[in-house]
Amino acid sequence: MLETIRAAGRIARIDIAKAAGASPATVTAITSELIAAGLIEECADPPLQDAKRGRPRVALKIRGGAHLVAGVKVSHHAASVVITDFEGTEITAREMRLAENRMTPAKLCDEILRSLDEACAAGGLALGDLSGIGIGIAGLVDARRNFVYWSSSLRERNVDLGRMLEARVHCPVFLDNDANLVAKAEHIFGEGRNVDNFIVITVEHGVGMGIVLDGRIYRGVRGCGAEFGHTKVQLEGALCQCGQRGCLEAYVGDYALLREANLNSETDHKDIDSLFAAAGAGEEIAGSILDRAGRMFAMGLANVVNIFDPSLIILSGAQLNYDFLYSDKVIDQMKRWIVQVDAPIPEVKVHGWGDLMWAKGATAYAIEEVSNLTVRELAANAG
Template sequence: MDDSGAPTAARGGGIEARRPGRARVLRTIRQHTQVARVDIARETGISPATVTAITADLLSEGLIERISPDAGERPKTSRGRPREALKIRGAAHLVAGVKVSQGAITVLLVDFEGRELGTQEIPRAERRSSAAALVDQIALAVDRACHAIGLDPARVSAVGVGLAGYVDGLRGLVHWSSALTERNVPLADLLSQRVHYAVFIDNDANLVATAEHLFGRGQALRTFLVVTIQHGIGLGVVIDGQLYRGARGCGAEFGHTKVAPGDGAACQCGQRGCLEAYTSEYALLRQAEEVGAGTFTDMAALQEAAAQGDAGIADLLSAAGEYFSMGLANLINIFDPELIILAFEAAGNHPLCQPEIVEAVHSKVVQVDVAPPEIVVHNWGDRMWAKGAAAYGIERLTHLLVEDLGAP
């Protein structure tokens, strides 16, 4: 039988017999630098005959390529002809990952194999834009990134875009984002009408989780959480190896869980009492000004003031840490993950990523006779977000290519 459950001989190795296994075969090849067909069959459970037919399709479409074995590297005990290996063909497609933040648009260009080719950061003149203006900014940023490394933008096959907010990635819809002045924006459709390549969008925290799953600390894990700390607070959830989105496509909004009843602090989402209204950069800078501590431009300035003995600022940061540790403890009690990754974009240390915060979290979780999950800090900066967007672009483009392969 092949992987679809039907006898291979009866199906004749035809298009329908091969269709269900293509994504699995391609994914297995991508996980290896190079891999032989017999090893693909063993890892996927797909019959060798079907693997041969599927890889023939992928070779024909130029998505993978053969690697000629070096007979000189074979063990002396081996007999016969060396096994031919296969790998992803990097030149097959050019993909861009785009991270939209309030201060800049970061673009990372990768080939189909995932190799980084170049990066570019384009400052944004305004922190929030209309949908039309943001579409123009993204298109221009991708073009500039290509020109910067001598590539024709016409070669771009797909773009993954990440931005903060309530984003339904599967529908390409932004319900709300701090980067936009409008709500319920069909951003993927608007950008698709402006450019020639496929466009995929998602919440930026989801894309950090995707990057960690493919390239980072989550590679060997089945269930882990990524908490992003930037202008706001985000969450990416991977359960049983799959990104969790929720029924409406915009679940896991950790920063907008409520931590204060009644008339709590105002959040940029329009509600009150949200976690990020007490812990995010914009909230802490606002609070510092409200208590008369002065005007600060970033978290580093707040930390410096606290280190210099400003008791008011120290109290603000301490309260933020308490709110944040409670939130993380709640995540552990709900999801029981293998690992929590704290990802932030600023250089240096972040006040919410200090050892005492981790200790406070562990004191608040349900105590059982098993150690609590590890909490680690991974500071990749905006490049991390862009790399996640590029990985997402590769994944979604691969899905389209596999679905179209052999279609009438």
């Protein structure tokens, strides 16, 4: 019911009953409990009109002040934090450079806490004011268990990062793969609004994927599905940072491009910017590197279409600042490599937002999970 109210923004009880297929009496009973618990509130201004009889109706909305939540995106170089109220209204946002790219679990906890402290301070808040913290991190994360099997930000495997953080923050922590939180952000704030089946592909240091089916993130049974970057595009192919060969990421990730770009002692490309500029200036090797990356990426996109047949693919992430992964040539190749049917092909949209939007996805996740926890508590107290 909270989800219905949140999705609607403002909604009358009778419309909640219709949406939920419940009786008006049931809705009145449940909404009374939610009001008593401070999660929702009545708002008479502006009044909703009863379509039939013209009588004004009292609308219900989420009570923004009910809870404060934080969303954190841990990227290769930085931690980005957004703090919002329970309606999702942003209170403060903050980016902090990380001490190292790859850390021990204890050090990563320190860094996340430091970024949260800084963000809270900037918003005139204390850490203790937060009711929940959503965190997105690259790698293999079992969101149900708050558990990190592997992350490029961590020096160790199998880290119970959720529990480590919860011991220090005294509020629940909700951990997820960062690409899932981008998909969540796209679904709630971005290009995926009102789209119930879409795929998000993120290209940054690595390649991630978020799958939204019937309006929900699809995570797989162990919490490590959607590993698009580690699907193999070449038998015994290029070495990937995961230690295996032939992963898509080993052809399009920034590290993959730079290791090729700097093969000759003559070149010293520090970043993709430099490689991209060289290709633009007509340098043949630079052009060939980006060209192959585009071709491999087109093949990966075609495979996604052949498997999911989605209505929309959203490309997101820092590498999308360069067009070699979504040039007309790449999209044309994708079109040629999907199964050919006389029906419209999926739309491909590029949405190159920054880390703060990823963090906003983490706040959306935290709001959802804090809602679930609160409702479960209410039910337990009632029962």
